[in-house]
Amino acid sequence: MTPITEVEGRRLALSNLDKVLYPATGTTKGEVLHYYAATVAGPLLTHLRDRPVSFLRYPDGPDGQRFFTKNPPPGTPSWVRTTPVPHQEDKKARQVVVRDLASLMWAANLVVEFHTPQWRAGTPGIADRMVFDLDPGAPATVVECCAVALWLRERLAADGLRAHGKTSGSKGLHLLVPLEPTPSDRVSAYAKELAVQAxxxxPDLAVHRMKRALRPGKVFVDFSQNAAAKTTATPYTLRARPEPTVSAPVTWAEIEECRTPGELVFLAGGMGARLERYGDLLGPLADPDRAGRLPDGW
Structure with a gap:
């Protein structure tokens, strides 16, 4: 029998709680739901707020089938908010907006990674943040990503912009910059220029082109996720990896001092202690007073 629980007045059927989703650690679906409900709900909801969500679903764990969806899944409850996100293929398309604990737990029960754009519902294509996805090509690792991140931090600071870091939850690093509302195409053009400069x-460390033949041993500075149609893993989401890795905010001291890849791997079980120690390191992204402005000419 599927247990029924009540979350903020909403009745939810939470299924297969004993199912092992991460065999490497024995982490069950029930533990995944507890992570979202009890450990990261507050900061995660802050970063999901008013953003249409795309889901990477992996209901049988990271070794099972994975599929990416932007449309509300079949059976989405009527109380789960959706927002219009029209595009060329479907002018009436809508996407889920996770606005409260009940809708967060409904989504988490589907076993998903949360991915969000750089803009908010109601203002598609008007970004309030910029992102750089630093992706290492083997044998490069997150250690090399940190070196590129430090270069980008200084380059952004020269233009009056403040960057904040998080792990991708996979192999790389994300840099996020809060912005005054700015058209996505302008943000993309500026981010591309910085990637080219990097x-x-x-030259021995960074590459701005996606061509895989150029990437071994270097860090791909991916600026493309600033495009209005693209999304990035949301802070605090779990990833479909062998272990329950988190796309975790990190301090600049951790980036500066990173010497081995394992130093920037964070699992679900450790996030409570990190939040107690640091709070939400990406809190400034949600503070309009911290938003920067692209330099004149962009």
Missing amino acids: EQDL
Whole structure:
């Protein structure tokens, strides 16, 4: 029998709670739901707020089938908010907006990674943050990503912009920059220019082109996730990896001092202690007073 629980007045059927989703650690679906409800609900909901969500579903764990969906899944309750996100293929398309604990737990019960764009519902294509996805090509690792991140931090600071870091939850690092509302195409153009400059200044370390033949041993500075149609793993989401890794906010001291890849791997079980120690390191992303402005000409 599927247990029924009540969350903020909403009745939810939470299924297969004993199912092992992460065999490497024996982490069950029930433990995943507890992570979202009891450990990270507050900061995660802050970063999901008013953003249409795309889901990478992996209901049988990271070794099972995975599928990416932007449309509300079949059976989405009527109380789960959706928002219009029209696009060329479907002018009437809508996506889920996770706005409260009940809708967070409904979504988590589907076993998903949460992915969000750089803009908010109601203002598609008007970004309030910029992102750089630093993706290492083997044998490069997150250690090399940290070196590129430090270069980007200084370059952004020269333009009056403040960057904040998080792990991707996979192999790389994300840098996020809070912005005054700015058209996504302008943000993309500026981010591309910095990626090109990174390659010019760090020719043995960085590359701005996606072509895989160029990437071994280097860090791909992916600026493309600033495009209005693209999304990035939401802070605090679990990832479909062998272990329950988290896309976890990190301090600049951790980035500066990273010497081995394992130093920037964070699992669900450790996030409570990190939040107690640091709070939400990405809190400034949600503070309009911290938002920066692109330099003149962009």
